[in-house]
Amino acid sequence: MKAEIRSMSGAVLLGMAQWAWALQVPGPVVDGDWLAANRTVVTVLDVRPNLKSFLTAPRFETDAKTGNKILAELGGHIPGASPVQNSSIRAERTFGSLKVKFMLPERSEFEKLARGWGVQAGRPIVIAAAGRDPQDFNAAARLYWQFKVFGEDNIAIVNGGTAAWIAEGREVAVAPTKLAAGDWVAKAERTELIATSQDVEAAIATDTAQLVDARSTPEYFGLTKKSTVSGYGHIAGAKNVSSELLTTEGNATRMRSAATYRDIYKASGIDPHLPAITYCNTGVLAAGNWFVLSEILGNNRVRLYDGSLHKWTLEGRPLRAVAPL
Known part of the structure; x- marks a missing residue:
């Protein structure tokens, strides 16, 4: 009888494990409530520029008018x-x-990188950006895009990232995470998600794909540039949709509504439903526009120009800029 009970218990536990492993993310974006309910059965990847803050406590300030605690400095995870x-x-x-x-x-x-982060085959992946700066979202979108290129579909970004998680009063850890052994398997590249220099040239010549420049307006016009790019200005025919427009400002930068995104693209001269190629300086800011157009607005004809203007100008290709001072 005891053997039967142990056998039944093992079967129940196995069934629970299989159920947990079969969990699918509800969409490309999840909120804090969903993540809190499913945190133990997903792999959370915390992508941020400063890993030192991963192990330090968040710092709060008190609003003099309301008395509410406000996240002043990101810390923990x-x-x-x-x-x-x-x-x-x-x-x-x-x-x-x-x-x-x-x-x-x-x-x-x-x-190899994914396995080092503890990513396991079949287990849902949720990416959390730092969430303090509008540009943080693009880093999460870039990592999401790379997983998608290599065949991963059970993946999402948490809206507002770690900053939103903390601002919502949820549990925060500061100790190092004990990572499980990763066994995630990358598949062949989905080339339909990647644009090459030749694809961009073809888009210019035939007008078959809209070019979306995700950089700041001064960079787009050629008034300033990053050191990673060898020239000033933008690719001929490109429209500017700065990545800074894609998230809200505040204590935690969150994504906007699909309706707002559609209006932003239309006002910028981009039809959100037609083929498009997104680019920026090196391919991170471009990922934010790719994510919004492809994953939120459902346009499956959007590609990211990997290497972007860093690669384009290394190859000696031209840019358009306003007249110099």
């Missing part, structure tokens, strides 16, 4: 989250004699 350094997710690639930084890693290299 969602319990069980795996830390991911922004700069570690991309790699240098060689194209002929040209070495290009900030690119999508090779399949085997990205698989």
Whole structure:
């Protein structure tokens, strides 16, 4: 009888494990309530520029008028989250004699990275950005895009990231996370998600895809530039939708509604339902526009130009800029 009970208990536990493993994210974006309810059966990847803050307590200030506590400095992490350094997710690639930084890693290299973060095959992945700056969302979107390129579909971004999680008064951890052994398997590249320099040239020549420049307006016009780009201005025919428009400001930067996104693109001269190629300086800001157009607005004809203007100008290709002072 005891053996039968043990056998039944084992079967129940196995069934529960299989049920947990079969969990699917409800969409490309999840909120804090969903994550809190499912945190123990998903892999949370905390992507941020400063991993030192991952292990330090958040700092709060008290609003003099309301008496409410306000998150002043990000610290700590969602319990069980795996830390991911922004700069570690991309790699240098060689194209002929040209070495290009900030690119999508090779399949085997990205698989190794994911396993090092404790990502397990079949287990849902939830990406949490820092959530303090509008640009944080793009880092999460870039990591999401890379997983999608290598075949992962059971993946989402938590709205507002770690900052929203903390602002909502949820449990915060400061101790290092004990990571499970990762066994995630990358699949062949989904080339339909990636744009090359040749694809961009074809879009310019044939007007078959809209070009969406995700950088700041001064960079778009060629008034300023980043050191990663060898020229000033934008690709001919591109429209500017700065990535700073994609999230709200405040204590935690959150995504906007689908209706707001549609209006932003239309007002910027972009039809959110037609083919598009997003780009920026190196391919991070472009990921925010790709995510919104593809995952939130459902446009399956959007590609991200990997390497973006860093690669474009290394290849000696032209840019359009306003007249210099």
